[in-house]
Amino acid sequence: DTGVSQDPRHKITKRGQNVTFRCDPISEHNRLYWYRQTLGQGPEFLTYFQNEAQLEKSRLLSDRFSAERPKGSFSTLEIQRTEQGDSAMYLCASSRGQAGPYEQYFGPGTRLTVT
Amino acid sequence: DAKTTQPNSMESNEEEPVHLPCNHSTISGTDYIHWYRQLPSQGPEYVIHGLTSNVNNRMASLAIAEDRKSSTLILHRATLRDAAVYYCILRDGGRGSTLGRLYFGRGTQLTVWP
Numbered sequence: 001d002t003g004v005s006q007d008p009r010h011k012i013t014k015r016g017q018n019v020t021f022r023c024d025p026i027s028e029h030n031r032l033y034w035y036r037q038t039l040g041q042g043p044e045f046l047t048y049f050q051n052e053a054q055l056e057k058s059r060l061l062s063d064r065f066s067a068e069r070p071k072g073s074f075s076t077l078e079i080q081r082t083e084q085g086d087s088a089m090y091l092c093a094s095s096r097g098q099a100g101p102y103e104q105y106f107g108p109g110t111r112l113t114v115t
Numbered sequence: 116d117a118k119t120t121q122p123n124s125m126e127s128n129e130e131e132p133v134h135l136p137c138n139h140s141t142i143s144g145t146d147y148i149h150w151y152r153q154l155p156s157q158g159p160e161y162v163i164h165g166l167t168s169n170v171n172n173r174m175a176s177l178a179i180a181e182d183r184k185s186s187t188l189i190l191h192r193a194t195l196r197d198a199a200v201y202y203c204i205l206r207d208g209g210r211g212s213t214l215g216r217l218y219f220g221r222g223t224q225l226t227v228w229p
Contacts, residue, residue: 045217100145
């Protein structure tokens with residue numbers, strides 16, 4: 001299977017703890033995106049990488065959130081000092097291009113529950 | 116982000132065609148029209164996209180109005196597995212565009228009855 005993979009699929013953590021999620025994009029895709037989705041809403045954009053460069057960040061990405069893509073391949077999203085409002089599905093996507101005709105391919109997501 | 120308007124929900128019977136509408140009256144000349152769908156407990160899945168002409172692929176057809184202010188996603192024979200939230204999204208294809216995001220909105224919840 002050469003699709004986008006995410007790990008873990010589910011994470012339960014206590015408020016105040018740090019969590020880290022991993023995304024492995026489709027190998028030939030140099031664009032990588034993170035989104036967050038809460039119940040009943042469509043996915044909301046968080047951040048975007050072209051290779052290892054983080055080119056775009058949403059205002060939703062507070063100081064407690066950090067994303068990296070150190071070698072232009074896999075990416076990690078870390079949330080520090082988690083809050084109950086961080087409970088959501090975190091989705092990763094990749095594409096060959098950033099706009100126009102280029103579609104994004106999504107992973108299965110990581111569901112975070114903060115207790 | 117250029118906005119789209121979709122009905123909150125639609126229903127269909129199995130094996131019948133489904134026409135999912137989308138209005139995008141503020142579309143610009145370089146905006147591509149993309150459709151994604153999201154099945155329960157899964158990430159979104161790309162369905163189809165187009166610029167000006169109608170498009171067909173193995174999943175669906177996309178009919179684009181002549182003035183490009185609206186489009187329709189057509190599922191030729193709905194199956195139970197097509198029950199999902201369908202999102203109509205505009206993506207800027209201009210050379211100067213650096214935006215990577217997809218703006219999803221709330222989409223149309225399609226229910227398919229057996």
